[in-house]
Amino acid sequence: MIKTEKIYYDDLYLTTCIATVVEVSEMGIVCDQTVAFPEGGGQQADKGCFLIEDNFKQRLKILFFNVKKGVGDVFLEQDFPTISVNTPIYHYIEVEYLRYFKVGMKVKICIDVERRARLTISHTAIHLVLMAIDRVRKGIITYVKGADIREDLARLDFFIHDKLNDDEIMKITECVNELILNDYKIETYAHVKQKEAVYWKCLDYVCACGGTHLPSTKYIGNVRITKKSKGKNLQRITIEFPNHVLPMELYHKD
Ligand SMILES: [Zn+2]
Structure with missing residues (x-):
């Protein structure tokens, strides 16, 4: 099962990271790790951008407009509300830009800090x-x-x-x-x-x-x-x- 390392649990104030793309689908882009916080508990998600090299010819900036958790494991303990963990994190982008992403490529993820x-x-x-x-x-x-x-x-x-x-x-x-x-x-x-x-x-x-x-x-x-x-x-x-x-x-x- 694909999962994303959630860097924000280690450092909530980190605003960029280099990551490897692990899934590209109409649901969005999943990377091995991210600094982007998904929607949850009523809180709206981060927005931000991917910086990618297009065959090393030009540097592209592609915006993500939403971030959501996918399906993961259930964390079930008596002393904590039941939550989903070890999930993938989907970064939503306009479908026309999906073609710039390939599994295995390196990207830089930047969030809208303000x-x-x-x-x-x-x-x-x-x-x-x-x-x-x-x-x-x-x-x-x-x-x-x-x-x-x-x-x-x-x-x-x-x-x-x-x-x-x-x-x-x-x-x-x-x-x-x-x-x-x-x-x-x-x-x-x-x-x-x-x-x-x-x-x-x-x-x-x-x-x-x-x-x-x-x-x-x-x-x-x-x-x-x-x-x-x-x-x-x-x-x-x-x-x-x-x-x-x-x-x-x-x-x-x-
Ligand atoms: Zn809180």
């Missing part, structure tokens, strides 16, 4: 909101139906009958902004049996999450949180972070 940085801020903001919600209304995070993590905002949908009210939203916002202001350290570490099974930790709050994360909370700036009813038992929380600072100093090319 997009990654924004998605990372967005993703971290959602973690802090979940921490704050758990303080304001204990247990409600088990009702999260879905998350949507984009560059400019993040959304959380809850299956909830007794919806969060204005006062609770204000308390959650204050709590998140205090967490940001204190610039608390964020740690990630792998499960003892699987490096792709990652825990996220801030203060005493620990959860399973293999997304992209900041090393501390300050980069988010502050958050603005709004709520919207999406039906009888469905509530949407939207998180914006207009004063974020991109942590560009963390990223490196090699």
Whole structure:
């Protein structure tokens, strides 16, 4: 079975790598390794490009517009949510450019670093909101139906009958902004049996999450949180972070 070495589990801030193409299909390009983060857990995927030599005549830059995990092994442990590991990673490109790729060729993979940085801020903001919600209304995070993590905002949908009210939203916002202001350290570490099974930790709050994360909370700036009813038992929380600072100093090319 084809699998891709996920370099981001060793170095989340590496933005380029040299890789060997192992599969070319209409689903996209699979390489032996990649720095490109696939969509997952509601977080949108990286975008970026391949740099390739076309028979050593010209250097081509071919964009990939999405990245997805393929089918792999199931990691099944009692102390961790079930996840798929040892998967291939598909980089989606326009089909007309597939002809430039051959199995065995070397390519350079480069991600759009600013997009990654924004998605990372967005993703971290959602973690802090979940921490704050758990303080304001204990247990409600088990009702999260879905998350949507984009560059400019993040959304959380809850299956909830007794919806969060204005006062609770204000308390959650204050709590998140205090967490940001204190610039608390964020740690990630792998499960003892699987490096792709990652825990996220801030203060005493620990959860399973293999997304992209900041090393501390300050980069988010502050958050603005709004709520919207999406039906009888469905509530949407939207998180914006207009004063974020991109942590560009963390990223490196090699
Ligand atoms: Zn996360």
